Amino acid sequence: MRKPLIAGNWKMFKTTAEAKDFAAEFKKIYVSSDIQVAVCAPFTQLEALKEAFQDTDIQVGAQNLHFAEEGAFTGEISAAMLKEIGVDCCIIGHSERRQLFGETDEMVNKKLHQAFASGIRPILCVGESLEQRDGGQAFDLVRSQMKAGMQGLHADQAAALIVAYEPVWAIGTGRTAEPEQADEMCGFIRQVVEDLYGEEAADKVLILYGGSVKPSNASELLNMGDIDGALVGGASLVPEDFIQIVNF
Numbered sequence: 001m002r003k004p005l006i007a008g009n010w011k012m013f014k015t016t017a018e019a020k021d022f023a024a025e026f027k028k029i030y031v032s033s034d035i036q037v038a039v040c041a042p043f044t045q046l047e048a049l050k051e052a053f054q055d056t057d058i059q060v061g062a063q064n065l066h067f068a069e070e071g072a073f074t075g076e077i078s079a080a081m082l083k084e085i086g087v088d089c090c091i092i093g094h095s096e097r098r099q100l101f102g103e104t105d106e107m108v109n110k111k112l113h114q115a116f117a118s119g120i121r122p123i124l125c126v127g128e129s130l131e132q133r134d135g136g137q138a139f140d141l142v143r144s145q146m147k148a149g150m151q152g153l154h155a156d157q158a159a160a161l162i163v164a165y166e167p168v169w170a171i172g173t174g175r176t177a178e179p180e181q182a183d184e185m186c187g188f189i190r191q192v193v194e195d196l197y198g199e200e201a202a203d204k205v206l207i208l209y210g211g212s213v214k215p216s217n218a219s220e221l222l223n224m225g226d227i228d229g230a231l232v233g234g235a236s237l238v239p240e241d242f243i244q245i246v247n248f
């Protein structure tokens with residue numbers, strides 16, 4: 001049985017003081033349940049959040065890591081550095097990183113391997129642009145991102161993977177995918193995992209939807225059969241909004 005996951009992606013928002021305020025507020029309204037909850041914050045807020053959430057089951061995630069174990073990579077952060085402070089999971093290959101920072105499928109693949117090697121659960125982001133959706137290429141594109149991103153992973157790693165389907169046209173635009181549309185792609189992603197790794201891995205892999213998830217649309221999206229959770233941007237910054245999504 002897959003345990004749903006609601007993960008917040010704070011992107012480049014909140015100072016440490018603001019992150020501590022969020023944690024204090026969120027803890028007052030959060031009740032542990034069989035829904036997993038994670039907050040993926042900027043690097044400099046991770047340690048404070050781990051400390052603030054230490055008496056809860058709320059997970060803390062990063063938004064990126066470098067694919068090398070260590071080395072001369074000025075400005076980068078390694079998986080071991082994240083692991084040392086207790087980081088549980090890490091977003092990998094977010095569309096903003098692919099578009100704005102030149103991340104390729106090959107880099108995404110190396111980052112997945114590094115995350116697994118360090119005991120950090122990766123959240124692999126895939127999703128098409130509006131041009132690709134309108135051009136009828138969405139499914140081919142997502143299949144190729146999945147195949148290239150997962151290259152060389154073992155079946156047990158595939159089963160432990162979290163995939164986030166985030167159509168680029170729905171991120172930060174207020175334009176959410178229709179629940180059926182999102183579920184169709186999440187089902188397709190599960191099929192790709194089954195084709196590559198078999199039924200057991202496909203049954204276990206968690207597949208999230210991301211893109212303008214809000215309190216008002218969370219339950220219809222999250223009640224679809226192949227959507228196992230959400231990766232939430234803007235609405236994860238406000239405790240009262242995020243809790244409503246967690247409690248969908």
Ligand SMILES: O=C(CO)COP(=O)(O)O
Binds near residue numbers: 166170210211212232
């Ligand atoms: O990119 C996203 C989460 O990773 C989605 O962002 P929004 O929820 O702000 O659209």
